[in-house]
Amino acid sequence: MISIFNTVRNIVTGVGCFEKLGGYAAGFGKKCLIVSGRSAMKELGYIDMAEKQLNDVGISTCVLLGIGHDPDIADIEAGRDLFNDKGCDMVLGIGGGSAIDAAKAIAKFAACNKPVKDYFDSGELPEGGFPVIAIPSTFGTGTEVTRVTVLMDRESKLKKGLRHASMLPVIALVDPMLGMKVPPKSVARSGLDAFTQAVESFFSKYSTDLTEALSFNAMVLLSDGLPKVMRDQEDIESRSNCANGSLMAGMAFSNSRLGIVHGMAHPLGARYGIEHGEVCGIILPRALRYNKAVCEKKYALISGFLGMDAADWVLERLREFDLPLNLKHLEIPESDFPGIAKEVLPSGSTEANPREVTEADVIALLKEMC
Ligand SMILES: [Fe+2]
Known part of the structure; x- marks a missing residue:
């Protein structure tokens, strides 16, 4: 099978690499729009530090804060207007996955004059876009190394991943110290x-030798590191393992795609406001069992290094991290199930699942969890 593997040109990892941002960013532009979330990065001083780093190498800056969970089309339109009004030519996304997704979308759509909703609805993105530097503060989405941005249309309550190779950042800078003050519940969810993402990219029907190597190592690093970080946020070695595991899972799934967990997580997240990592954690054990029959060898490999059945291991982590084991608390009426299934089936993630997914399968999984 012929396959192509794309990833970010410059991936910088390691404790303290954030302090060298200016040196890596020099040459990518003259005016940078810094995009971040509501307050954490600003309060911790990282926005000021990023501005100083960039200013010191001759890049002037302006800042857009306030990107919440699941950036909305309106956030991207506002960011695009600011980018153009200020004459920017590059974007720095710093913070959680939502901030980086917003940065990628702003840089992508800044050069386009049609409403962002047109691209959201059609899913077809043009060539081009401005350079993006991505600095994650959580080990979770892997968006710093993917060609995907997940956006929300609050009007239609639709959440969608838009893909284009030109949305790969030019630099991913992963410093495991950045998320030291992230609350443990958020660490658990994003982890x-x-x-x-590591499991689904490993199981994906589009996985290759290259992506499987990354997925496998990501699973090993995360399964070892995450429980340790949850016990001690200052365990630097485990933080580094989690940050690198998340990065590798992102590199893998950007090339292999995902599976039914993400196919279901997006509509459930958009409809009922459940946090992405939390809903992924709840669906994952069921999806592992659902796929086991067609991926016996891979399932056994995962269970092998976990030292127990893979699905049971995930359920044990949900208990350990004090996260819900199912979706009962959302009280989703059964009458919603067919509508949810209609959104799950056409998803690119669902399509990449190794076992072919039917409407009846989705409804059966929902019944099991609800
Ligand atoms: Fe995800």
Whole structure:
């Protein structure tokens, strides 16, 4: 099979690499729009530090804060207007996955004059876009090394991943110290998202030798590191393992795609406001069992290094991290199930699942969890 593997040109990892941002960013532009979330990165001083780093190498800066969970089309339109009004030519996304997704979308759509909703609805993106530097503060989404941005249309309550190779950042800078102050619950959720992405990219019907090597190592690093970080946020070695595991899972799934967990997580997240990593963690054990029959060898490999059945291991982590084991608390009426299934089936993630997914399968999984 012929396959192509794309990833970010410059991947910088290691404790303290954030302090060298200026040196890596020099040459990519003259005016940078810094995009981040509501407050954490600003309060911890990282926005000021990023501005100083960039200013010191002759890049002027302006800042857009306030990107919440699941950036909305309106956030991207506002960011695009600011980018163009200020004459920017590069974007730095710093923070959680939502901030980086927003940065990627702003850089992509800044050069386009049609409403962002047009691209969201059609899913077809043009060539081009401005350079993006991505600095994650959580080990979770892996968006710093993917060609995907996940956006939300709050009007239609639709959440969708838009893909284009030109959305790969020019630099991914992964410093495991950045997320030291992230609350443990958020660490657990984003870590489970990363682990899910590693598993799904490993199982994906589009996985290759290259992506499987990354997925496998990502699962090993995350399964060892995440429980240790949950016990001690200052365990630097485990933080590094989790950050690198998340990065590798992102590199893998950007090339191999995902599976039914992500196919279901997006509509459930958009409809009922459940956090992405949390819903992934709940679906993952069921999806592992659902796929086991067609991936026996891979399932056994995962269970082998976990030292127990893979699905049971995930359920044990949900208990350990004090996260819900199912979706009962959402009280989703059964009458919603066919509508959810209609959104799950056409998803690119569902399509990449190794076992062919039917409407009846989705409804059966929902019944099991709800
Ligand atoms: Fe995810």
